Amino acid sequence: MSIGAVEAARNILTRLHDVMASRSHAQAKLNTVVEVIGECLDSEVCSIYLLREGMLELFATRGLAQEAVHVTRMAVGEGLVGTIAEDIESLNLAEATAHPDFSYRPETGEEKFHSFAGVPIVRRERAVGVLCVQHVEPRRYEDVEVEALQTVAMVLSELITNADLIDEVDVLSLNGTQTGPEQLRGLTLVKGLASGVAVYHQPRITIEHVVAEDTEAERQRVILAFDKMREQIERMASQAEFGVGGEHEEVLATYKMFAYDEGWTRRINEAIDSGLTAEAAIERVQQRTRMRMRQIDDPLLADRMHDLEDLSNRLLRMVSGQLGTAATMGLRNDAILIARNLGPAELLEYDRRRLKGVILEEGSLTSHVVIVARAMGVPVLGRVRGLRGKVRDGDLLLLDSDQATVTVRPAPGLIEAFEGRFARNRERQAVYAALRDVVPVSADGRRISVMINAGLRDDLANLSLTGADGIGLFRTEFQFLVSATLPARERQTRLYRDVLEAAGNKPVLFRTVDIGGDKTLPYLRQDDGDGEENPAMGWRALRVALERDGLLKAQARALLEAAADRTLNVMFPMVSEPWEFDAAKAVFDGQLAFLRSRKKRVPEAIRYGVMLEVPALAEQLDLIAPKIQFMSIGTNDLTQFLFAADRSNPKLAERYDWLSPAILRFLRRVVCTLEGQPIDITVCGEMGGRQLEALALMGVGIERLSITPASVGPIKELIGKLDVGAIRAAMTDWLASPPANLRQSLADWATERGIALD
Known part of the structure; x- marks a missing residue:
């Protein structure tokens, strides 16, 4: 100007x-x-x-x-x-x-x-x-x-x-922008039905005042906001998750270029000089940017203009003081949350009583936010494009994640039909609830162990509600994700003790902290992770714990103290080679010796296990087997590593099937290799919670499943109707000579025997 x-x-x-x-x-x-x-x-x-x-x-x-x-x-x-x-x-x-x-x-x-x-x-x-x-x-x-x-x-x-x-x-x-009913389609990430009003995770900033009362005061507000934004960008650039080189560095370089661009700041100050408030001045320049974006045919240049748009939004939030998400402002009604993507910690900030569902513009089946949502019992629909142009804040939404759809601004007839489905769904849940005290034994007399995955204190009630055999995976990192600072050892001890007391005589398998990847902790700097372009396969899980041995020592002592006079089951995530297990166990041995030297009560027995997620470990089962009492197979990470498919990439969300012969052959080989040894083998990924996939798992010899609480009823129902010997015979034939569509062959096999699958 x-x-x-x-x-x-x-x-x-x-x-x-x-x-x-x-x-x-x-x-x-x-x-x-x-x-x-x-x-x-x-x-x-x-x-x-x-x-x-x-x-x-x-x-x-x-x-x-x-x-x-x-x-x-x-x-x-x-x-x-x-x-x-x-x-x-x-x-x-x-x-x-x-x-x-x-x-x-x-x-x-x-x-x-x-x-x-x-x-x-x-x-x-x-x-x-x-x-x-x-x-x-x-x-x-x-x-x-x-x-x-x-x-x-x-x-x-x-x-x-x-x-x-x-x-x-x-x-x-x-x-x-639509005002009448509209149905949008996406990808089912967590099944379920929900209704509520649309709430954006990042609420829109509404500019209340346009004309400035004091031009100099408005200029100072913008200067302070720019300083704060530049500090934030510098901090982002120093974090390991952005890496060195490659696309991340280019994005941040563009951000820094715009953040320090004198032309941008000059235009905003000129708009203030003309009599606008700081917010209105930023919006005025932003409008000009949007108009220019519509005239740009070059996709690379258009992307750069989108970067400026994102920075403008960031600056607008800072100058207006509206820095929080919808979680910090609180949900007033039953809500369906809308976001481009979410981290697990962000989801956990929301009031679970009000949060009924989540819709993501991106999202993948095995991202950790989906795991958290499943644990919370919140349905999630992902890969829904163009939400901001079709859904307004406060619109009524009917989320049917079972059918991968969401209806926006539904007509009265649609609402009535949806409520009917809700009622039938509750009836179905009542049938599953009636199986709570039923022991999962197959039609041919095989006892299958069905446990639940957990990670939050609130999850413990699901043990009695579902009648599960125990907690096959307790994700200890959830406590770290919801904390503003590193949880003190005493806090960890209290949580672990509460979990063991709630479980009573049922086993609890504690997985040591699995952070990194998409579970970053803002208070834990990751200086040694610089250069990562794929954090999922980088500095995370046991690798972090062994590098930061103080973290693992505190957790080891907390677990040992919490399990005094009980049996402690502890497993280490993302073990690639036996020496990593040895190093982690040595930390526990050291803390155990310390407690004994102080005459402290310790567990009466300690059972050690590993998570099989990295395929390399499968090639060393003979070396690791004598050291462990149980093994849990994490099918979420295992799938992405087997197929070299980043599970956080939306383009790959549906590309690789859990019922691929490659995965099932891998699992059967693990089972056969450890057959006859005193090692419990459990599948604790999302794969085990789906009836068709669980059928395949039992077909390759898996007899222990750890799944989301909502899946316990359906899996118990399946087990009661299943002849395990028959499905194992069929699976042997299929894996020897795979059919064109193994998923369809499994479904047909179940239908022929009168086994109805969800």
Whole structure:
């Protein structure tokens, strides 16, 4: 914005400030506004069109026929005014009639005017009207004048919104935003049904005040926000998860370039000089960026402009003080959370009583946020594109993750049908609940152990509710994820003791802390992880614990003290080679010796195990087997490592099937290798909680499953109907000569025997 534009805009805003503060009714204010703008820009015509009942209506004018006010109306996309509203872009024409979209309205008396300039009046990224000026003589308006109009349009947005001159439904219907019922499809990440109002994880910033009272104070607010944002960017750049080299470094380099760009800061300060508040100035520059983005064909350059958009949002949050997510502000109603993606710690911040479901624009089946959501019993739908353009804050949503759909703004009939499904689902759950005290024994007399996965104190109630055989995987990292600082040893001890007491005589298998990958801890710097481009296969799990032995020592002592006079089952995650197990066990041995030297009570027995997630360990089973009492197979990580498929990559979310012969052959080989040895083999991934996949697992010899609590009933029901010997015989044949579709062959086998699968 040039000096002339600043002065012109300031002059107009100074006069408009008095207009807005007056007690006149809205129409009188608009009539005064067009006079002020016309005088300040020495323009013969100034007109304001507003969106009403789906049409752009002439609301006020200086220079056109007054009889046309509230009479002249045009559709979005019709004429020059309609084109500006549709494209949300300015027009500056020396000869209006030469434009292909020109539309003549005789009742306005505009035939004598040649030049035309118009800008959109924007609210929440959507056009709600148009401000335009005209002259008799053909000439292009100076950039100074157009920029002044764009600044004034922001003030008009506030005025017409406060005066209720526009219809919210009309605003949302513009530019393709739906207002009626709509069904969106995605990828089922956690099954279930839920209804609630839409709540965005990152709420939209609403600018309350546009005109500044104190320009210098606004400038200081922006300076402080820039300082804070630059500190944040520098901190991001120093974190290991962003790596060195490759795409992450390029993204951060672009962020830093924009964050320190003098042109960007100058434009914001110029907008403040013209009389705007800090928030309005950032939004004013952001609008200009959006208009430029629509004109960019180069995808690389467009991506860079998106980076600037993201930084603008970050700066806007900082200057407005609205830094929190929807979790920090609290959920007031039953809610369906909407986000591009979420980390597990972010999800755990939400009130579990109010959070009914989650919809992600990205997301993959085995990401840790999905594991947490499954533990919380919250249905999740992922890979739903374009949510922001189709769902508003507060819209009623019916989430059917079973069918991978969400219905937005449902009609009454749809709501009634959904409630019917809800009722039937509860009936089905009641059937499963009736199996609580039923021992899972197959039709041919084989005892299958069905346990649950847990990680939160609230999960413990599920032991008695489901009648599970124990906790086959207690994820100790959940306590670390929900803490602002590293949990003290005493806190860890209390949690582990509570878990053991709640379990009673049932076993609990504690997995030592598994952090890293998509489970980063802000309070644990990862200096030694610099250079990682795929954190899932990098500095995480046992690798972190052995590197930071103080972390593992504190946890080892907490577990040993909590399990005093009991049996402690402890396993180490992501073991790749036997020496890693030896090193981890040595930490426990050292803490055990320390407690004994202090005459402290210790466990009566300690059983050690490993997580089989890294395929390399399967090639050394003969070396690890004499050292362990149990092995848990983590099918989530194992799948991504077997297929070299990053489980956090949405493009690969459905690409590799758990019922692939490669996975099933791998699992059967592990079972056969350890056959006859006193080692309990458990599958504790999501794979075991699905009936068809569980059928396949029992077919390769797995007799212990640790699954989400919601899956216990369905799996018990399956076991009671199953002839394990028969499915093992069938699986032997299929894996020797795999059919074209093993999943379908399994389903057909079950159907032929009257086994109904979900």
